[in-house]
Amino acid sequence: MKRRRAAATLAAFLAGWMAAAPVMAAGASCQGTLYLTFDTGSQSQAELIAAVLKRQDVRATFFLANEKTVRGDYSLDPSWAPYWKARVAEGHAFGTHTFDHVYAVRDLPDGRIEVKPQFGPNAGRKQAWTAQQYCGELRRVGERFTQLTGAALDPFWRAPGGKLTPQVKAAGQACGYRHAGWAPAGFSGDELSSDAWPNDKLLQRALAGLKDGDIFMAHLGIWSRKDPWAPAVLEPLIVGLKQKGFCFATLRDHPDFRQ
Template sequence: MRSVLRATVNIAAWALSISAGAAFASDACEKPVYLTFDTGHMAIAPLVAEVLNRQQVKVTFFGANERTQTGDGSLGKDWAPWWKARAAEGHAFASHTFDHVYWRGDVKAAQKGDPVRFKMRSSAGPDEGREQVWSAEQYCAEIGRSEKRLQDMTGQPPLPLFRAPGGKTSPQLLAAAKSCGYAHVGWAPAGFLGDELPSEAYPNAALLQKALRDIRSGDILLAHLGIWSRKDPWAPAVLEPLIVGLKERGFCFATLREHPAYSAWIKAHPVVAVTPVKTK
């Protein structure tokens, strides 16, 4: 299935990503953490980029084409220069499904041997809010749509990874994605940085204190490029103090290329070039 979604192997890009990982490994500290960002309304995206650049921290971005405060969607042409700049800085990218599609449940097979199907609901795009029933092939294609768009904007093949919106999955959904070449990435309990929570009940100071107290070596951390419902933005208020505080505690930052749970998968599923997708 993955070969259908993608085109020819890009050996040069693959070699570059592997060499970048090797370079990191030679300088790696003993307490790595893996900061990841899912897309959002993008209003804080420039500030996030400034902090990451200033602190020389590399992260992994999971992209979906979500509604934005300005521009034509987080993976639209208006935001393409922002993504290209992040690629030049050495960050990594992976799919978050194109229309930010939530898994809602597995469909019970009418009889033994029926193909697996899933209840899905998009929170963006032309089918926003509408529940649909998808095959495994349709879900793989949806992951691939985001992957293709990220390749088009960044000029580099994304990682063979994905994150389901909300982290909502089932064993059958994960098996379907793996069958077409994608491993799922969740996050550590302490790595939920809380930027989705209401700021009235979860102020930034409390979120920062909790993260600095609870994060452990090897944790995957989750934040977003803007949450509509949070009144007191999490970034950059928490982001830079969190990075500085973790560094002071001996932690370092890496992309998921170096994560021990995914590095073997990435090497076994070489990054490849995909056919560019034009933005409407």
Template sequence: MESGPKTTPRADMHRAALQIATFLVAACASAAGAAGTNACENPVYLTLDTGHMEVAPMMAEVLKRQQVRVTFFVANERTKVADGSLGNAWGSWWRSVAADGHEFASHTYDHVVWRGDLPGVKPSFRMQPTAGALEGREFTWDAAKYCEQIERAARRIEDFTGKKSLPLFRAPSGKTSPRLLAVAESCGYAHVGWAPAGFLGDELPSEKYSNEMLLQKALRDIRKGDILMAHLGIWSRKDPWAPAVLEPLIVGLKAKGFCFDTLRNHPAYKDWIAAHGG
């Protein structure tokens, strides 16, 4: 009694080849899934503060070409073109970079620099806007006024992009005090500085710090987990850092085994972001 259809050597070989191919496809899929899970094993976190914006479109092109996502810290700074970095003329550009998957956080609306704490039970501070109608003047602000400045920039970028800003902020010039940071946290914003090696030097005078010098220093010193900081244009630097250094820096860091991620996934901030609706 026959138990089934007879097979030929050719059919057996075909069946074996099909089984091997199926195994290889499954193995490749598994490897791809693992690679996707561990896609950024050696992350660095590039952040870009607003500036005069002249180089911003070219910088966005570099980021898109290199498939790098960054976190923008936004303020309504004076620009070389149009009506301020958070002015209506830049709205379509902000929408386009949001569509590319970048993240956003506040840099205070009027790019307000902390000048000092004032005595008293209730927190108050000496503050100096460096943009807007009150540029250059010094004021005394209470906690509510400072929180309003942080939130105003966050709301403005959300209006442009339709994307919720991260509950993070960066104080202009990086100047803070424990009391100022406590006020910001009370209204839902954690402060983000940068790593020592992550200061990319685009604010420094090009007469003393050439682009090549800054590039080589960054490639030498940056380490896994570092937050990097540069700007969308610096007024004072004669030989602009951006976009000249940006792409060689990205390519060089990739060649050293680094990858790029946004602050949404930074281990120091991801729980804060999740807890504060980011």
């Protein structure tokens, strides 16, 4: 019963936003800029997210890793080339998220970095990498992306899980990548339990908390969340933020990443 009431409340809330959107958005001037970013994941919401961004005429930034998808393949396999080519044609930006979704564990005293890949031949095993090895892992994404699309990655990256150490950050900078985190209000919550954090609560939190210049982070699908985030939240969030006067841009236009 509680879940049904929450769903009904969310539906009513969304209906109000969507009904008002055309009138309010049409005459609104840009009162601030937000930067939507999406990390790869299960890819279960990838097509839906792309459709929403296109319908709302919003450009976003995608951070790519070669992650296992709900199709049974991996997000940087040739089977995903049409998807990424279409996003390139639409004008989105793209950064590296490490090829095997490699988590930084800690900095080691000898200058190396302890890491733990989530995918690939060393999945689940801790390893000690040099800065050069970490740089190579970042660049692997760019090499594959160019093979798939003919386009180059942008010079920014995001550490899996947001786990960043001084030596990891320095390794990224040394090979030409600026690290892109997200604002506190920009954490979408799509990784959280949908029982404790239902979609209507996440939507309200984002609408209330985001401010000019914030980077927002979500995924193209999360395995663990029972009630998917994107179908319920993404479009109402964009519409609601437009009504508040926000515009959207890729990280290419962010002051910290602008070339």
